[in-house]
Amino acid sequence: MESGRLFFGCNSSNMLFLGNGNGDNYFRGTRMGFNMEESSKKRPFLSSIDDMLEEEYYDEQLTEKKRRLSPEQVHMLEQSFEEDNKLEPERKTELAKKLGLQPRQVAVWFQNRRARWKTKTLERDYDRLKSSYDILTSDFDSIAKENEKLKAEVVSLTEKLQSKEAANISRTGEDADTAAEEAGHTPPPSATVKIEDHLSTGSGGSAVVDDLDGPQLVDSGDSYFPATDYPHEYAAPVDQSEEDDGSDDGRNNFSYQFATADHHHHHEEDDSLGWWVWS
DNA sequence: TTACGTGGTATAGTTACGTCA
DNA sequence: TTTGACGTAACTATACCACGT
Numbered sequence: 001m002e003s004g005r006l007f008f009g010c011n012s013s014n015m016l017f018l019g020n021g022n023g024d025n026y027f028r029g030t031r032m033g034f035n036m037e038e039s040s041k042k043r044p045f046l047s048s049i050d051d052m053l054e055e056e057y058y059d060e061q062l063t064e065k066k067r068r069l070s071p072e073q074v075h076m077l078e079q080s081f082e083e084d085n086k087l088e089p090e091r092k093t094e095l096a097k098k099l100g101l102q103p104r105q106v107a108v109w110f111q112n113r114r115a116r117w118k119t120k121t122l123e124r125d126y127d128r129l130k131s132s133y134d135i136l137t138s139d140f141d142s143i144a145k146e147n148e149k150l151k152a153e154v155v156s157l158t159e160k161l162q163s164k165e166a167a168n169i170s171r172t173g174e175d176a177d178t179a180a181e182e183a184g185h186t187p188p189p190s191a192t193v194k195i196e197d198h199l200s201t202g203s204g205g206s207a208v209v210d211d212l213d214g215p216q217l218v219d220s221g222d223s224y225f226p227a228t229d230y231p232h233e234y235a236a237p238v239d240q241s242e243e244d245d246g247s248d249d250g251r252n253n254f255s256y257q258f259a260t261a262d263h264h265h266h267h268e269e270d271d272s273l274g275w276w277v278w279s
Numbered sequence: 280t281t282a283c284g285t286g287g288t289a290t291a292g293t294t295a296c297g298t299c300a
Numbered sequence: 301t302t303t304g305a306c307g308t309a310a311c312t313a314t315a316c317c318a319c320g321t
Binding site (some may be wrong): 289 | 303305306308310311313314315316317318319321
């Protein structure tokens with residue numbers, strides 16, 4: 001049920017406007033001549049119409065100036081929006097005529113509809129981005145764990161290697177002394193030993209270590225995955241199946257940006273505001 | 280060719296009303 | 301019956317573009 005309140009007043013262009021208190025003002029002839037702040041403060045809401053209007057006119061206002069659009073009108077507007085979310089003047093006029101609305105109402109409906117669509121799109125993009133982030137975080141954690149495991153393995157193998165080497169050197173020294181005594185020949189003090197490690201524990205392959213130089217992987221405290229490039233290396237798959245529901249350019253900004261990151265993951269200029277900027 | 284005014288439409292943000300739990 | 305949250309129609313401000321002069 002309508003509130004039944006009526007207001008009337010004048011805008012800044014001194015044009016009389018009439019309505020039912022719902023903000024309907026189809027008699028406005030000027031586009032920019034209405035100051036919202038001023039009007040919202042000054043327009044008088046009337047609980048009674050006796051002193052202002054005839055009963056017949058009041059009823060007419062209630063029945064003809066309904067604020068809400070009917071479901072049928074909304075349905076047709078939605079259909080039209082699906083075809084194209086931009087409204088050409090001809091289409092606007094045609095729709096208005098078909099729906100029994102003012103062209104201005106049709107234009108406003110499209111403006112609001114685009115705003116709602118954009119909000120929904122942003123929410124959807126946020127959800128997708130967050131799930132991508134969660135996946136990346138999870139991947140990073142497991143890789144970091146694996147990294148720690150491998151480093152521990154390297155340390156352990158290095159120690160084994162060093163003790164083995166020490167044993168070899170001492171034994172070689174004794175043998176060499178004996179042999180030298182027997183044959184009058186002195187062996188080289190040490191030799192480079194290549195050892196294929198069969199003790200590797202399922203980390204995807206065997207570790208070949210050039211002895212005496214120590215392990216090739218040195219724990220410097222830095223990650224093996226540069227933080228600056230890491231996210232780009234894991235660009236989320238672009239969802240091409242996302243329906244095109246009539247965006248400005250028919251392209252999802254989220255997907256586009258990830259595709260961009262995928263193709264240019266080493267370009268520093270892509271590290272600016274990137275996808276977040278909607279222009 | 281350039282500058283300027285005008286009209287239409289875009290987005291972003293706001294206001295006020297209708298509806299519903 | 302009242303109230304707060306939410307959706308929506310209508311609005312303002314501002315920017316951009318096309319077009320005529």
